Amino acid sequence: xxxxxxxxxxxxxxxxxxxxxxxxxxxxxxxxVFGEEVRPAYDRVHLxxxxxxGDASSLALSSRDWYVNNGIELITNxxxxxxxxxxxxxxTENIGSxxxxxxVLATGSSxxxxxxxxxxxxxxxxxxxxxxxxxMLSFAAAIKKENKNPKAAVLGGGLLGLEAxxxxxxxxxxxxxxxxxxxxxxxxxxxxxxxxxxxxxESMGIKIHLNKATRKILGNGAITGMDFSxxxxxxxxxxxxxxxxxxxxxxxxSCGLLIGERGGIxxxxxxxxxxxxxxxxxxxxxxxxxxxxxxxxxxxxAGVAVEQILGSADSxxxxxxxxxTKLKLIGVDVASFGEPFMPAxxxxxxxxxxxxxxxxxxxxxxxxxKTLLGGILVGDASDYNMLHQIYLNGLPLPENVEELIxxxxxxxxxxxxxxxxxxxxxxxxxxxxxxxxxxSSLKEGNCSDLKDVVALTKATxxxxxxxxxxxxLVNESLKAMGQSVKEVICxxxxxxxxxxxxxxxxxxxxxxxxVVKSCGQGEGCETCKPLVASIFASLYNxxxxxxxVIQDTNDRFLANIQRNGTYSVVxxxxxxxxxxxxxxxxxxxxxxxxxxxxxxxxxxxDLFGASLNDLPAIWKELIDAGFESGHAYGKSLxxxxxxxxxxxxxxxxxxxxxxxxxxxxxxxxxxxxxxIKGGVSGCIRECAEAxxxxxxxxxxxxxxxxxxxxxxxxxxxxxxLLAEQIDNKTVIKYLDRxxxxxxxxxxxxMRTSVWLEKLEGGLDYLKEVVINDSLxxxxxxxxxxxxxxxxxxxxxxxxxxxxxxxxxxxHFVNSEEKDDNLIFVxxxxxxxxxxxx
Amino acid sequence: xxxxxxxxxxxxxxxxxxxFKVSPVNVFPINGGLCVKYKDKQIAVFxxxxxxxxxxxxxLCPHKMEMVLSRGMLGDDKGIPKVACPMHKxxxxxxSGENLNGNLSAIATYPVKIEDNxxxxxxxx
Numbered sequence: 029x030x031x032x033x034x035x036x037x038x039x040x041x042x043x044x045x046x047x048x049x050x051x052x053x054x055x056x057x058x059x060x061v062f063g064e065e066v067r068p069a070y071d072r073v074h075l076x077x078x079x080x081x082g083d084a085s086s087l088a089l090s091s092r093d094w095y096v097n098n099g100i101e102l103i104t105n106x107x108x109x110x111x112x113x114x115x116x117x118x119x120t121e122n123i124g125s126x127x128x129x130x131x132v133l134a135t136g137s138s139x140x141x142x143x144x145x146x147x148x149x150x151x152x153x154x155x156x157x158x159x160x161x162x163x164m165l166s167f168a169a170a171i172k173k174e175n176k177n178p179k180a181a182v183l184g185g186g187l188l189g190l191e192a193x194x195x196x197x198x199x200x201x202x203x204x205x206x207x208x209x210x211x212x213x214x215x216x217x218x219x220x221x222x223x224x225x226x227x228x229x230e231s232m233g234i235k236i237h238l239n240k241a242t243r244k245i246l247g248n249g250a251i252t253g254m255d256f257s258x259x260x261x262x263x264x265x266x267x268x269x270x271x272x273x274x275x276x277x278x279x280x281x282s283c284g285l286l287i288g289e290r291g292g293i294x295x296x297x298x299x300x301x302x303x304x305x306x307x308x309x310x311x312x313x314x315x316x317x318x319x320x321x322x323x324x325x326x327x328x329x330a331g332v333a334v335e336q337i338l339g340s341a342d343s344x345x346x347x348x349x350x351x352x353t354k355l356k357l358i359g360v361d362v363a364s365f366g367e368p369f370m371p372a373x374x375x376x377x378x379x380x381x382x383x384x385x386x387x388x389x390x391x392x393x394x395x396x397x398k399t400l401l402g403g404i405l406v407g408d409a410s411d412y413n414m415l416h417q418i419y420l421n422g423l424p425l426p427e428n429v430e431e432l433i434x435x436x437x438x439x440x441x442x443x444x445x446x447x448x449x450x451x452x453x454x455x456x457x458x459x460x461x462x463x464x465x466x467x468s469s470l471k472e473g474n475c476s477d478l479k480d481v482v483a484l485t486k487a488t489x490x491x492x493x494x495x496x497x498x499x500x501l502v503n504e505s506l507k508a509m510g511q512s513v514k515e516v517i518c519x520x521x522x523x524x525x526x527x528x529x530x531x532x533x534x535x536x537x538x539x540x541x542x543v544v545k546s547c548g549q550g551e552g553c554e555t556c557k558p559l560v561a562s563i564f565a566s567l568y569n570x571x572x573x574x575x576x577v578i579q580d581t582n583d584r585f586l587a588n589i590q591r592n593g594t595y596s597v598v599x600x601x602x603x604x605x606x607x608x609x610x611x612x613x614x615x616x617x618x619x620x621x622x623x624x625x626x627x628x629x630x631x632x633x634d635l636f637g638a639s640l641n642d643l644p645a646i647w648k649e650l651i652d653a654g655f656e657s658g659h660a661y662g663k664s665l666x667x668x669x670x671x672x673x674x675x676x677x678x679x680x681x682x683x684x685x686x687x688x689x690x691x692x693x694x695x696x697x698x699x700x701x702x703x704i705k706g707g708v709s710g711c712i713r714e715c716a717e718a719x720x721x722x723x724x725x726x727x728x729x730x731x732x733x734x735x736x737x738x739x740x741x742x743x744x745x746x747x748x749l750l751a752e753q754i755d756n757k758t759v760i761k762y763l764d765r766x767x768x769x770x771x772x773x774x775x776x777x778m779r780t781s782v783w784l785e786k787l788e789g790g791l792d793y794l795k796e797v798v799i800n801d802s803l804x805x806x807x808x809x810x811x812x813x814x815x816x817x818x819x820x821x822x823x824x825x826x827x828x829x830x831x832x833x834x835x836x837x838x839h840f841v842n843s844e845e846k847d848d849n850l851i852f853v854x855x856x857x858x859x860x861x862x863x864x865x
Numbered sequence: 866x867x868x869x870x871x872x873x874x875x876x877x878x879x880x881x882x883x884x885f886k887v888s889p890v891n892v893f894p895i896n897g898g899l900c901v902k903y904k905d906k907q908i909a910v911f912x913x914x915x916x917x918x919x920x921x922x923x924x925l926c927p928h929k930m931e932m933v934l935s936r937g938m939l940g941d942d943k944g945i946p947k948v949a950c951p952m953h954k955x956x957x958x959x960x961s962g963e964n965l966n967g968n969l970s971a972i973a974t975y976p977v978k979i980e981d982n983x984x985x986x987x988x989x990x
C-alpha cells in the first residue's frame with residue numbers, strides 16, 4: 029500500500045483530503061496529514077466572524093471524526109522539520125520519521141512582517157490564526173481597562189488589512205488603517221472606486237492614512253505610537269500587521285527543491301515540484317510566476333494534485349487563472365473581476381459613480397462592444413455573479429451595454445436570465461460546479477429542490493457567494509420544467525404557512541397531533557411545531573402554556589434562554605412608564621436572585637441569569653407586585669416605545685405615552701410570524717424612533733401619522749407612511765387590519781418589512797386593503813383582532829397558578845438541585861456566564 | 866473541557882447491569898423530555914408518546930457544552946427520531962446519537978425501560 033503524506037492542514041490541505049477520499053481509489057492508500065496548528069483545518073476566509081461570535085468551532089471545516097471515518101490519520105500540533113528526499117521520508121519535530129510515496133506540501137503562507145524598527149514590541153500582532161486573534165482579544169481587553177479611548181492601527185490597506193480593521197473595530201478600539209500606496213486595496217480597485225470605498229469606510233468611523241511609510245514603532249516595551257517617513261506620527265495602543273503574505277517554503281528550501289526568486293515552491297501546471305514525488309498546492313506554490321492568495325485557485329490545485337497522484341497525468345491547471353473576487357468588507361460590497369484596470373488601448377470603460385450613496389460600478393468592454401473584459405463594483409455587488417459569468421463565458425452583450433449595471437430605462441434591469449448561461453458556466457468556483465451540473469441534477473430527477481442540489485453538488489458550501497445565482501438557477505430550472513416552485517414548510521408539511529393557516533382555521537384543528545394527521549406526515553420537527561403553535565396563537569390566542577412541548581424553547585419556558593442555559597426575565601413596562609415602587613420591586617428581585625440587570629432597547633428592564641428552577645418564584649414576586657409577562661421571549665408584540673410627549677415636553681403635540689400604553693395593552697400577547705415592535709412619538713423630532721418599528725406613530729397638527737413595516741436589526745428599514753393626520757380611533761382600526769392581515773399571510777419568521785416587500789403591489793396595494801377595504805375583509809380582520817384582544821391572559825400568571833406545570837421549571841425531575849454545570853464570572857459589579865471555550 | 870463530555874458513553878441494552886429508577890411515567894410531558902440526575906451525570910429522558918417510545922441521552926450538547934438537551938424539541942428527520950437542541954437547533958438522532966445536521970460528535974444514548982408505570986434508565990458500571 030502506498031502512502032500519501034500531506035504537510036499542512038489549512039483550507040487547501042483539507043480540500044485535498046476531501047477530494048482524495050471522494051475517490052474510490054483512495055482506500056488503496058495510507059493517508060497521513062500533519063498540521064502545525066492545534067486545531068484541524070478551519071475557515072480562514074471568515075476569520076473575522078470569530079470576533080462576532082467567539083465560536084472557533086463554527087469555523088471548523090470538519091470534525092476530527094471526519095478524518096477518522098475517512099481513513100485519514102490527522103496529527104495536529106506537530107511540525108514537519110525535514111524532508112529526506114533520497115529515502116522519501118519526512119521528519120517531525122517531536123514524533124519521528126515517516127516514509128512517503130507521494131508528498132503534498134500545503135504549508136500555506138505566513139504574514140509578511142516588514143523589517144521595521146520595533147515590530148517586536150508588545151501589542152504588535154499579525155492576523156492569520158485563531159491564536160493570533162485570541163492574543164489580540166486579550167490584549168485589547170487589557171488596554172481597554174486602562175484607556176477609555178484606545179486606538180488600534182492596521183498596517184496594510186489591502187483585503188486582509190481591511191478585514192483586520194473590522195476586527196479591531198469590533199473589539200471596541202478606534203480603527204486606523206495605514207497604507208503605503210496612495211489608495212486602498214491597490215491590487216483590486218482603481219483610484220475612483222478606491223476613493224468611494226474610502227469615503228464609505230470613513231463615514232463608518234474608520235480613520236484612513238494613505239501614502240504612509242512606517243519608519244519606526246514607538247514605545248518602551250509596549251507600543252505607544254508609529255512614526256512615519258513624512259515626519260508625522262500617530263499614537264496607537266495596538267498594531268496589527270497585514271502587509272501581505274510570504275509562502276512557507278522553508279521546508280522545501282532546506283531539502284533543495286527549486287524555489288522562486290522571491291519565495292514560493294516552483295511548480296508546473298501539474299502541481300509537481302522539481303522532485304516528481306513531491307507536489308505543492310495553495311499559497312506555497314509558485315505557478316506561472318505567481319502566488320495565488322485566493323481560495324478558489326487553491327482548491328483547483330488540490331483537485332489537480334489528487335488526479336496526478338491517482339494516475340491521470342492529463343489533469344493540469346488551466347493556463348488562465350481567474351482572480352475575480354467578491355466580498356463584503358466591513359459591510360460594504362466590493363468585487364472585481366477579469367481585468368479591472370484595463371488600459372484604454374484595449375477597450376472602453378463604462379463608469380457609474382455616486383459618492384453620496386457609496387456606489388461605484390465600472391465595466392470594461394472591448395472596442396467593438398462585443399466582449400466584457402472585466403470590471404469593479406463597490407457598494408452594491410448584486411450584479412457581480414451575472415457579470416462574472418458573462419466575462420468567463422464570453423457571452424454576447426446586450427445592445428445597450430450600460431443596462432448591465434444601470435438597468436433599462438424602463439426601470440427594471442434587463443438582467444440576462446440565468447438560464448441563458450452555457451452549461452459549462454462555472455457557477456460555484458469553490459466547489460467547481462457548473463450550470464450544467466445543477467440543471468441536469470434536476471432534469472434527471474436526482475434532485476427535486478435546492479436542498480438536494482446543495483447536498484449533491486456541494487455548490488454554495490464554500491464561500492457562499494454564488495448562493496443567489498444557485499437559488500435562481502434551481503427556481504428557473506424547475507419553472508422551465510413546468511413545476512411550480514412551492515414554498516413548503518419542512519419535510520412534514522408540503523404547504524406554505526399561509527396554506528396551513530387556512531387549513532387549520534377551516535378545519536378548526538386544535539392540537540399538533542390533529543394538524544399532522546389531517547395534512548402532514550411524520551412526527552414534526554423544530555421548524556413545523558413552533559409554526560403550528562404560532563398559528564394556534566394567532567387563531568385562538570392560545571397562550572404558550574397550551575401545548576408547551578411544541579413551542580420554541582423560549583416560549584416553552586416563557587423566558588429567553590441565554591448563552592449558558594439560564595434565562596432572562598423581562599416584565600412588561602407598557603410605554604416605558606414605571607412607578608418608583610415598581611422599580612424598587614424589580615431591584616429587590618434582581619438582588620434576591622442574583623441577577624444581572626440591564627435596560628433594554630425597548631424601554632424596559634431585563635434580568636439575566638435566572639436558573640430554570642427560580643423562574644416561577646421570580647415571576648410570583650413580580651406578578652404579586654402588579655407586573656405581567658413582557659413576552660420578550662415570544663414571536664409576538666414586544667414593546668411600544670414612547671417619548672414623553674405633551675405630558676411634559678414643551679414641543680409635544682400629543683400624549684404619546686398615554687397612546688403607547690393604550691396600544692401596548694391592546695396588542696400585548698399577540699402572537700405573530702415574527703416579533704412586532706411599535707413606537708409613538710409626540711412630535712416630528714421622533715425621539716421614540718417610531719419609524720424604526722413595525723408600526724410607528726408621530727403626532728402632527730391634526731392627528732397622527734401612521735407608519736408601518738420598519739425595523740432595526742440586521743437590515744434596518746424605515747417604516748413607510750400608511751395614513752396621515754388620523755385620530756386615535758382610526759389608528760387602532762387601521763392597525764388592527766394591518767397586523768391581522770400580516771399575521772394571516774406572512775411566511776414564518778418574516779418581519780413586516782420583508783413581508784411588505786414581497787407583497788405584490790407593495791404599499792399601494794396594502795393601502796387599498798387597509799384603508800379602502802378592497803378585499804372586503806376589513807370587518808373580518810377587525811373582529812379577529814378584537815377576539816384576540818379579549819382572550820388575552822398573562823401566561824406567567826397561568827403558569828404559576830397551574831400545579832401541573834411544576835416539573836416544567838425544574839432542572840432535574842428527580843432532584844430540587846439546580847444545574848451544577850453553571851459557572852458565573854464577575855463582570856464589572858455584576859456577574860456573567862463564563863465564556864465558551 | 867473534555868473531562869465533562871468523557872463521562873458520557875453510550876450504553877447498549879446488553880451491557881446494562883444497573884437500572885436506575887427515576888420517577889412515575891406521568892411526571893413526564895407528552896412528547897417532551899426532562900432531565901434526570903444520576904450521581905454526577907445529567908441524563909435527558911424523552912417521552913416520545915406519539916410513537917409510544919422512550920429515549921435517554923446525555924443532557925450535554927456537544928456544541929457548546931451546555932446542559933440543555935432535555936429542554937429540546939422532539940421530532941423526526943426522514944423517520945429517524947431526533948431531538949433539537951434549544952440553543953442553536955443542532956439535531957441528534959435519539960437512536961444512534963448522531964448529529965443529523967452537522968459534524969458534531971455523536972451524543973451518548975442510554976436504554977430506557979418502563980416497569981409498573983415507572984421510568985428506569987440503564988447504566989453499565
